[in-house]
Amino acid sequence: MMKSWRSLHLDNISFTSADNFTHNFPDHFHEEYTIGVSVKGIQKFDVQGKSLVVEPYSIFLIKPQLMHAHYPIADLGWSFKSLYLSTDLMKYLLKDTAMKKMNDHPILIKDRDLYQQYIHIHTNKLMTDDALLADFIRQLSNTAIQMENNTANVLPEKIIAIKQHLYEHFNQKLALKNIAKIYQIDKYQMIRQFKQYLGVNPNTYLTIIRIQKATKMLNNGYPIVEAALEAGFYDQSHFHHSFLYYTGVTPGNFNKRY
Numbered sequence: 001m002m003k004s005w006r007s008l009h010l011d012n013i014s015f016t017s018a019d020n021f022t023h024n025f026p027d028h029f030h031e032e033y034t035i036g037v038s039v040k041g042i043q044k045f046d047v048q049g050k051s052l053v054v055e056p057y058s059i060f061l062i063k064p065q066l067m068h069a070h071y072p073i074a075d076l077g078w079s080f081k082s083l084y085l086s087t088d089l090m091k092y093l094l095k096d097t098a099m100k101k102m103n104d105h106p107i108l109i110k111d112r113d114l115y116q117q118y119i120h121i122h123t124n125k126l127m128t129d130d131a132l133l134a135d136f137i138r139q140l141s142n143t144a145i146q147m148e149n150n151t152a153n154v155l156p157e158k159i160i161a162i163k164q165h166l167y168e169h170f171n172q173k174l175a176l177k178n179i180a181k182i183y184q185i186d187k188y189q190m191i192r193q194f195k196q197y198l199g200v201n202p203n204t205y206l207t208i209i210r211i212q213k214a215t216k217m218l219n220n221g222y223p224i225v226e227a228a229l230e231a232g233f234y235d236q237s238h239f240h241h242s243f244l245y246y247t248g249v250t251p252g253n254f255n256k257r258y
Contacts, residue, residue, distance in 0.1 A: 001018065001019055001020075001021070002016060002017070002018040002021055002248060002249065003016070003017050003018070004016045004017075005125055005126065006219070007125055007126060007128045009128065010089065010128055010130060010133070011085075011086050011088065011089040013083055013084065013085060013089070013125075013128065014032070014083065014084040015081070015082070015083050015084075015122060015125040016036075016081070016082040016083075016084075017080075017081045017082075017122070018078070018079060018080055018081075019040075019077075019079045020040075020041070020077035020078070020079060021072070021077060021078050021079070021080070021248070022072055022077050022078075023071075023248035024069075024070075024071035024072075025069055025070050025071065025246070025248065026069055026245060026246065027046075027067050027068070027069045027199055027200045027204065027208075028067070028068070028069070028208050028211070028246050029064070029065045029066055029067050029068065029208060029212075030062070030064060030065075030084060030212070031064050031065070031212050032064055032084040032085055032086050032087070033061065033062070033063060033064060033084065033085045033086075033087070033090045034060075034061065034062045034082055034083075034084055035059070035060070035061050035082065035083050035084075035085065035118070035140070036059070036060050036061075036080055036081060036082035036083070037057070037058065037059050037060075037080060037081050037082075037115055037118050037119070037122075038054045038055060038056050038057065038058045038060075038078065038079075038080050039056065039079040039080055039081060040056055040077075040078070040079035041056070041072055041073075041077050041078035041079055042054065042055055042056075042072070042073045042078070043070050043071065043072055043073065043078045043080065044070060044071060044072075044073055045060070045068055045069070045070045045106065046068065046069045046070070047062070047066065047067070047068040047105075047106045048066075048067070048105065048106075048199065049199075052106060052108050053073075054070075054108065055110070057110060057112060057115045058108060058109065058110045058115075059107075059108070059109045059110070059111065059114055059115060059118060059140070060106065060107065060108050060109075061106065061107040061108075061109075061140065061144070062106050062107075063106075064087055066106065067198055067199035067200060068106070068199075081118070081119070081122045083121070083122065083125075090137070093133070093134050093137040093138070094137065094138075094141055096138070107140075107144045109140070109143055109144070111143065114136070114139060114140060114143070117132070117135075117136045117139070118136065120132070121133055121136060155197050155198075156193065156197065158183050158185055158190075158193075159193055159194055159197050159198070161183055162179060162183055162190065162194065162202065163194075163198065163205070165179060165182070165183075166202065166205060166206050166209060167209060170206060170209045170210055170213060170231070170232055171210070171213075171230060171231060171232035172232065174202065174203060174206050176190070176191065176202060176203075179202070190202070206232075207242055207246075208246065210231040210232045210233060210242075211231070211242060211243060211246045211247065213230070213231040213232075214227045214228060214230075214231035214233070214239070214243065214251075215247070215254070217230060217231065218251065218254055224251045224252065227251075228251075239251070
C-alpha cells in the first residue's frame with residue numbers, strides 16, 4: 001500500500017511511503033528531484049542502461065527528467081520512503097555547497113547516519129524542519145561529490161529541442177513526421193536517437209509527460225475527467241490504464257491518498 005502527503009511550506013514538498021509494494025514501475029521520470037530510502041526488501045533500478053540494486057538502508061537520488069524503471073526483486077515486495085523537491089528548492093538548498101547542482105547520473109549511497117536523518121525528516125513530514133532538511137541535503141551533496149564519476153550523458157541539440165517541443169505541446173496529438181520535418185531529421189533516425197539518449201521513444205516520453213501533468217492537476221483539485229482532457233488524454237479508458245501503469249494506483253485512488 002502506498003500513501004502520500006504534501007507539506008504546505010517549503011515549496012509544497014511531496015512525501016510518499018509504501019509497505020510491501022510489488023508494483024513494477026516501467027520507464028518514467030519525475031519533474032522534481034526524487035530522494036528516497038529503502039526500508040525493507042530489495043529494489044532494482046534500471047537507469048541509462050545501468051542496473052542499480054537498492055538494498056535496505058540505502059539512499060537514492062534521481063534528478064528531474066531522468067528516465068528510470070524499478071521493480072522489487074523476486075516479487076517479495078519493497079518498503080520505501082520518498083520525498084520530491086522542486087528544482088528551485090534544490091538550487092536554494094545547494095547554494096552554500098561545493099555542488100551547485102546535482103549530477104546528471106543517479107546517486108546511490110549507503111550511510112546509516114544519513115539514513116537515520118532522512119527517516120527523522122520523513123517522520124516529521126508535516127512539520128518539516130527547514131534547517132534539518134538543508135543540513136541533510138548539504139551532507140548528501142558532499143557525499144555525492146566524493147562519489148563523482150563524471151558519467152554525464154550529453155544530449156545532442158536536436159534531441160534537446162525535440163524533448164522541449166513535446167513539453168510545449170504535450171496536450172496535442174503527436175505527429176512524428178511533422179516534428180521530424182521541423183527539426184530537419186529523418187523520422188526513423190529521430191526515433192532511434194531519442195530512444196538511445198532518453199531510454200524510450202517519443203510517444204512513450206509524451207505519455208509520461210501527460211501523466212506528470214495529470215498528477216499535478218489532480219493534486220490541485222481538478223476532477224479526473226478534466227485533468228485527463230487537459231493533459232491530452234481524450235480516451236478515459238486509456239488514461240485510466242496509463243495512470244495505473246505508471247503510478248501503481250488508479251486516478252480515483254490517487255485522489256484519496258491526500
